[in-house]
Amino acid sequence: MANPSLLILPGDGIGPEVMAEVRKVIDWFGTQGRPFTVEEGLIGGASYDAFGTPLSDETLARAQAVDAVLLGAVGGPQYAGVDYALRPEAGLLRIRKEMDLFANLRPAQCFEALADFSSLKREVVSGLDIMIVRELTSGIYFGEPRGIHPDNAGGRVGINTQRYTTDEIRRVARSAFEMARRRGNRVCSMEKANVMESGILWREEVQWVHDNEYPDVELSHMYADNGAMQLVRNPRQFDVIVTDNLFGDLLSDAAAMLTGSLGMLPSASLGAPMANGRPKALYEPVHGSAPDIAGQGKANPIATILSLAMALRYSFDMGEEATRLERAVEQVLADGHRTADLMGPEGGTPLSTSAMGDAIVAAL
Amino acid sequence: MANPSLLILPGDGIGPEVMAEVRKVIDWFGTQGRPFTVEEGLIGGASYDAFGTPLSDETLARAQAVDAVLLGAVGGPQYAGVDYALRPEAGLLRIRKEMDLFANLRPAQCFEALADFSSLKREVVSGLDIMIVRELTSGIYFGEPRGIHPDNAGGRVGINTQRYTTDEIRRVARSAFEMARRRGNRVCSMEKANVMESGILWREEVQWVHDNEYPDVELSHMYADNGAMQLVRNPRQFDVIVTDNLFGDLLSDAAAMLTGSLGMLPSASLGAPMANGRPKALYEPVHGSAPDIAGQGKANPIATILSLAMALRYSFDMGEEATRLERAVEQVLADGHRTADLMGPEGGTPLSTSAMGDAIVAAL
Ligand SMILES: CC(C)[C@H](C(=O)O)[C@@H](O)C(=O)O
Ligand SMILES: CC(C)[C@H](C(=O)O)[C@@H](O)C(=O)O
Numbered sequence: 001m002a003n004p005s006l007l008i009l010p011g012d013g014i015g016p017e018v019m020a021e022v023r024k025v026i027d028w029f030g031t032q033g034r035p036f037t038v039e040e041g042l043i044g045g046a047s048y049d050a051f052g053t054p055l056s057d058e059t060l061a062r063a064q065a066v067d068a069v070l071l072g073a074v075g076g077p078q079y080a081g082v083d084y085a086l087r088p089e090a091g092l093l094r095i096r097k098e099m100d101l102f103a104n105l106r107p108a109q110c111f112e113a114l115a116d117f118s119s120l121k122r123e124v125v126s127g128l129d130i131m132i133v134r135e136l137t138s139g140i141y142f143g144e145p146r147g148i149h150p151d152n153a154g155g156r157v158g159i160n161t162q163r164y165t166t167d168e169i170r171r172v173a174r175s176a177f178e179m180a181r182r183r184g185n186r187v188c189s190m191e192k193a194n195v196m197e198s199g200i201l202w203r204e205e206v207q208w209v210h211d212n213e214y215p216d217v218e219l220s221h222m223y224a225d226n227g228a229m230q231l232v233r234n235p236r237q238f239d240v241i242v243t244d245n246l247f248g249d250l251l252s253d254a255a256a257m258l259t260g261s262l263g264m265l266p267s268a269s270l271g272a273p274m275a276n277g278r279p280k281a282l283y284e285p286v287h288g289s290a291p292d293i294a295g296q297g298k299a300n301p302i303a304t305i306l307s308l309a310m311a312l313r314y315s316f317d318m319g320e321e322a323t324r325l326e327r328a329v330e331q332v333l334a335d336g337h338r339t340a341d342l343m344g345p346e347g348g349t350p351l352s353t354s355a356m357g358d359a360i361v362a363a364l
Numbered sequence: 365m366a367n368p369s370l371l372i373l374p375g376d377g378i379g380p381e382v383m384a385e386v387r388k389v390i391d392w393f394g395t396q397g398r399p400f401t402v403e404e405g406l407i408g409g410a411s412y413d414a415f416g417t418p419l420s421d422e423t424l425a426r427a428q429a430v431d432a433v434l435l436g437a438v439g440g441p442q443y444a445g446v447d448y449a450l451r452p453e454a455g456l457l458r459i460r461k462e463m464d465l466f467a468n469l470r471p472a473q474c475f476e477a478l479a480d481f482s483s484l485k486r487e488v489v490s491g492l493d494i495m496i497v498r499e500l501t502s503g504i505y506f507g508e509p510r511g512i513h514p515d516n517a518g519g520r521v522g523i524n525t526q527r528y529t530t531d532e533i534r535r536v537a538r539s540a541f542e543m544a545r546r547r548g549n550r551v552c553s554m555e556k557a558n559v560m561e562s563g564i565l566w567r568e569e570v571q572w573v574h575d576n577e578y579p580d581v582e583l584s585h586m587y588a589d590n591g592a593m594q595l596v597r598n599p600r601q602f603d604v605i606v607t608d609n610l611f612g613d614l615l616s617d618a619a620a621m622l623t624g625s626l627g628m629l630p631s632a633s634l635g636a637p638m639a640n641g642r643p644k645a646l647y648e649p650v651h652g653s654a655p656d657i658a659g660q661g662k663a664n665p666i667a668t669i670l671s672l673a674m675a676l677r678y679s680f681d682m683g684e685e686a687t688r689l690e691r692a693v694e695q696v697l698a699d700g701h702r703t704a705d706l707m708g709p710e711g712g713t714p715l716s717t718s719a720m721g722d723a724i725v726a727a728l
Contacts, residue, residue, distance in 0.1 A: 084561075089559065093559065119484050119488045119596060119597055120483050120484050124483045140504075140526060141560075146560075146561050148562075148565050153529065153530070155529055155531055156530050156565055157527060157530075158526075158529075158560075158562035158563070158565030159507075159527050160526040160563075161523065161524075161525055162504060162522075162524040162526065163521060164521065165517065165519055165522075166517070166519025167517055167519055192610070192613070194439075194451070194453045195453065195504075196504065196505075196522075196524045197448075197510050197511050197512050197522050197523065198512075198522035198523060198524045199522070199524075200448070200512065201512050201520055202522065225613045225617040226617065228592070228614045228615070228621075229617045229618060229621040232483060232484075232618055232621040233483055246556070249588075249589045250588055250589050250592045251592070251614075253589040254592040254593060254595075254596055257593040257596040257597050258596060262593075
């Protein structure tokens with residue numbers, strides 16, 4: 001059997017730095033008789049600089065062919081003036097859409113050793129473990145019509161369209177219910193059914209999937225504004241949250257920030273099953289490209305390394321290895337190793353990006 | 365000169381209870397030679413029950429005629445099955461739209477005596493004082509086309525349209541810049557210009573108003589997902605935030621919850637100037653109708669009383685009286701008076717809604 005294949009797209013800013021540490025981990029698995037076939041490609045600003053497009057057809061074709069894609073981050077201030085269709089983010093949106101990665105899994109987990117980094121009180125976030133399932137290939141991100149046009153008053157009008165179908169809602173709802181069964185068995189669905197018809201449809205279809213396919217899972221519904229409040233007030237009330245693309249963007253970022261350790265959080269974007277039965281998949285850290293600290297060895301590689309752990313679990317059936325990698329990260333933290341973003345007020349000497357990668361490999 | 369006029373719409377749930385306390389304060393001003401002409405009307409479920417519509421044309425006409433409207437809250441579980449166009453929220457959306465109340469001012473202010481109620485650390489929220497200016501009469505709340513239709517796959521499709529014009533953006537931007545000049549002189553505008561064209565237009569038009577009319581105010585732009593994060597991470601970095609209807613809904617609720625005292629927060633929704641030079645205006649608490657505690661004397665009337673203070677300031681040129689009322693509220697809190705929602709873990713006997721109203725009048 002061929003080795004499992006990975007396409008690595010480091011992207012922009014700190015992307016290449018953190019990805020270099022992931023390579024060390026992958027190489028370590030190679031030495032343990034679990035080799036991967038690894039290719040690299042460009043995305044975002046890096047691809048725009050090289051090819052004039054934030055995602056080339058060739059890179060997309062390779063992404064479609066491998067078992068899993070591992071992405072760093074895209075974007076940077078130098079692309080602010082670039083044509084809208086060619087900006088770094090357009091590459092990210094295109095790969096999500098073309099691979100049809102409809103279920104974006106964003107865990108918000110509070111690491112015990114880092115609980116004091118949260119702006120929230122320790123007793124509010126300690127032990128926090130939420131999974132946000134965000135719809136990723138539809139809604140207002142992709143709906144037509146869209147654009148900026150002249151209006152009747154001599155000004156302009158900007159238009160975007162939120163559009164969800166029964167099938168789009170049901171499939172991501174299924175992902176959420178499946179996830180809940182492996183966790184706390186509870187799903188909270190969030191929308192604005194009180195003001196948006198697309199929210200009514202969302203609520204009804206999620207309820208339908210529940211009643212017909214997952215009656216054993218506990219389902220509740222919440223307006224998204226209340227959801228934003230409840231995440232701040234008492235985030236541990238949630239197990240799995242399922243929501244649309246735009247609400248998921250805001251709510252998952254807020255949830256991630258609750259943990260106080262954004263540099264620690266991975267994500268998975270999953271699509272339909274491929275011939276081998278595994279879902280199409282892209283893994284990336286929740287944090288962005290952080291251009292302000294790029295190239296200085298200050299970035300925290302853990303979110304990207306934990307994204308690899310998610311890949312091991314969801315794409316390669318290597319649950320044990322995933323757990324082992326996660327344990328190694330916990331060990332390194334418990335030993336007091338910290339990158340700059342994880343330094344407490346007591347001070348100390350932060351580990352560089354590369355030293356953190358080495359420490360994790362050593363702990364493995 | 366005629367007395368200033370107020371239309372009171374208590375609405376549903378705890379609305380009537382908290383509004384009864386506001387009446388006490390209004391009556392007190394009457395005894396001090398500042399009488400108001402007060403009318404009452406129905407909105408939301410209460411109006412639906414009486415007239416079969418959540419906002420009658422007659423009530424709307426009265427709202428258009430008075431100097432200011434004071435609203436309690438709308439909604440309740442008993443209206444879950446009501447036709448979409450007749451649900452309580454439709455009354456609220458209609459009055460906002462018909463009165464063209466485009467600028468929704470939502471202060472998120474942390475009361476020193478209550479700072480420990482926040483789920484955030486005291487040092488993160490102490491002294492917090494943000495003003496969120498939310499566009500309230502356009503965007504995805506009102507854009508056409510909208511609805512639920514059959515789709516091609518035998519299912520349904522739910523559609524809503526985000527639509528903003530130059531004029532709609534510029535006028536709310538002006539409200540934000542005006543507000544900033546009276547405060548910390550800084551505005552942060554939030555959108556998703558990286559994925560939505562309506563967000564690009566938003567960013568450009570806010571920048572235009574700044575450059576041409578308010579160059580003295582400091583302006584920054586932030587993606588709304590990052591905004592949600594930054595509100596959690598370090599909310600005191602903000603002075604005035606200006607954002608669209610939907611983002612404003614989520615972000616202002618999250619910001620309100622940061623303060624830990626939702627029952628304390630008022631809001632103002634302002635429109636174009638009337639013949640008397642004052643803006644059309646509606647004032648309401650940020651909290652909802654709280655059907656679970658309605659009718660039990662547990663509700664906190666302070667948010668609604670502080671909404672009256674905003675009315676004094678913005679609609680009646682009674683800034684001194686507004687400050688006096690705000691001071692009375694602070695005094696009552698400093699004296700240790702608390703409604704049930706403000707009771708700390710130490711216990712004690714909470715004041716009823718009515719006793720809190722009396723205490724505030726006594727402090728006046
Ligand atoms: C970079 C941006 C286009 C993207 C999004 O809005 O989806 C990001 O915020 C995310 O959440 O992955
Ligand atoms: C009740 C609801 C329609 C309303 C809104 O979404 O605007 C509320 O959440 C608010 O923020 O005033």
